Amino acid sequence: MYSKIKAKVFTPKTLKEYFGIIKNLTNFKPVAGGTDLTVKIKEGELKCDFLVAINNISELKTIKIFNDEIYIGACNTFSELLSNSMIKKLKALHNSMKSLGSPQIRNIATIGGNIANASPAADSIPALLVYDAVLTIGDGIKKYEISIDKFFVDFYKSVLKENELLLGIKIYAKDNLKSDFLKVGHRKSLAISRLNVAYSHIERKNWKIAIGAVTPFPVRLKMIEEFFNTADVTLSKIKELLKIEISNYSEYRKSYGYKIPVIAEMLYKIYTSY
Amino acid sequence: MDFVRFELNGNKISVEIESGELLIDTLRNRLNIKSVKQGCGIGECGTCTVLLDNEPVCSCILLSKLVENRKVMTVEGLKHSKLKSAFISRGAVQCGFCTPGMLLTAYSIILKKEKLTDAEIKEKISGNLCRCTGYNQIIEAIKDVL
Numbered sequence: 001m002y003s004k005i006k007a008k009v010f011t012p013k014t015l016k017e018y019f020g021i022i023k024n025l026t027n028f029k030p031v032a033g034g035t036d037l038t039v040k041i042k043e044g045e046l047k048c049d050f051l052v053a054i055n056n057i058s059e060l061k062t063i064k065i066f067n068d069e070i071y072i073g074a075c076n077t078f079s080e081l082l083s084n085s086m087i088k089k090l091k092a093l094h095n096s097m098k099s100l101g102s103p104q105i106r107n108i109a110t111i112g113g114n115i116a117n118a119s120p121a122a123d124s125i126p127a128l129l130v131y132d133a134v135l136t137i138g139d140g141i142k143k144y145e146i147s148i149d150k151f152f153v154d155f156y157k158s159v160l161k162e163n164e165l166l167l168g169i170k171i172y173a174k175d176n177l178k179s180d181f182l183k184v185g186h187r188k189s190l191a192i193s194r195l196n197v198a199y200s201h202i203e204r205k206n207w208k209i210a211i212g213a214v215t216p217f218p219v220r221l222k223m224i225e226e227f228f229n230t231a232d233v234t235l236s237k238i239k240e241l242l243k244i245e246i247s248n249y250s251e252y253r254k255s256y257g258y259k260i261p262v263i264a265e266m267l268y269k270i271y272t273s274y
Numbered sequence: 275m276d277f278v279r280f281e282l283n284g285n286k287i288s289v290e291i292e293s294g295e296l297l298i299d300t301l302r303n304r305l306n307i308k309s310v311k312q313g314c315g316i317g318e319c320g321t322c323t324v325l326l327d328n329e330p331v332c333s334c335i336l337l338s339k340l341v342e343n344r345k346v347m348t349v350e351g352l353k354h355s356k357l358k359s360a361f362i363s364r365g366a367v368q369c370g371f372c373t374p375g376m377l378l379t380a381y382s383i384i385l386k387k388e389k390l391t392d393a394e395i396k397e398k399i400s401g402n403l404c405r406c407t408g409y410n411q412i413i414e415a416i417k418d419v420l
Contacts, residue, residue, distance in 0.1 A: 102400055
């Protein structure tokens with residue numbers, strides 16, 4: 001019923017080893033936990049000759065906190081991040097990870113994998129968007145940083161090149177930043193988001209709002225963010241703006257008949273609940 | 275062919291595997307550990323749950339190479355008679371198909387020795403689907419041991 005995974009698996013212990021191995025490979029994929037990747041291969045959606053496991057590379061598991069800046073290594077599992085007391089304060093990120101998959105998935109799946117897989121419904125991404133997260137990408141020789149809202153280009157597609165690896169995520173979160181993440185799914189666990197909303201604000205100013213599982217990749221709602229800074233927020237105006245914003249990323253889909261009113265209500269509730 | 279070294283139910287072993295083999299296949303087909311069952315095969319039901327360093331994981335989507343030097347536990351290695359009796363006396367087993375995975379997840383909860391509310395127990399077993407019991411008996415059994 002499922003395809004066998006015919007790839008040869010490498011298990012480098014350092015980044016240097018990783019980049020040395022992939023230099024001589026074609027048709028390979030890096031794998032951290034593999035909870036998305038192995039499923040794709042089993043279902044025949046993806047074929048590759050080599051898998052290069054990065055879950056054991058300690059350089060990818062660091063967590064560094066310096067004032068308002070938090071750096072999270074790409075290969076931290078969701079369980080590891082959920083038990084980190086500093087990251088617990090980032091309510092949007094914490095809650096986005098809390099309902100992702102199941103305990104079994106969270107014990108293996110990594111934040112870097114969630115981002116790099118670039119699913120439109122990936123739960124950590126809307127949260128990272130409202131913290132202005134910056135991604136660190138490297139190719140073994142140089143590193144560069146890119147804002148997460150420039151990282152995605154289409155369904156399951158990012159700017160990451162084959163010889164590049166997502167190394168870590170930087171988040172800036174002041175103490176007075178309030179944030180949260182809301183998810184709608186078919187059930188409370190083991191459910192991919194039908195839609196999700198993340199938001200952050202500082203004393204009801206500087207609103208940042210992101211939605212997932214609606215457009216080809218999660219996006220910030222910049223018009224609605226500005227709108228929330230005015231005094232005249234109504235549900236119908238939110239709905240109007242929402243339609244316009246979504247149309248900038250995607251043609252109308254049948255599911256929008258359900259998703260747009262629901263998201264509008266969620267946004268109105270977020271705005272009025274303070 | 276490739277091989278992987280890990281600790282299985284307390285014993286250090288080395289198994290010859292296909293490089294991209296999944297843990298469920300290594301356990302069932304090479305090590306004859308038939309307690310590990312395949313449900314959905316894509317990590318969405320928890321039937322194939324085993325413990326990796328005492329934490330529940332889905333063996334159907336875990337590459338065997340990723341358990342190198344780590345500890346794997348299946349019910350064959352589960353020594354907790356109180357947990358097993360609680361499952362029996364509470365009627366937490368009906369068809370039994372989810373049971374190996376459910377027992378291991380329950381054991382990982384008990385190992386942490388925390389007092390948990392019903393809601394917290396439910397959250398911790400939320401990755402193990404059971405179509406028979408409706409979960410109440412399972413939750414009661416876990417509470418008996420906690």
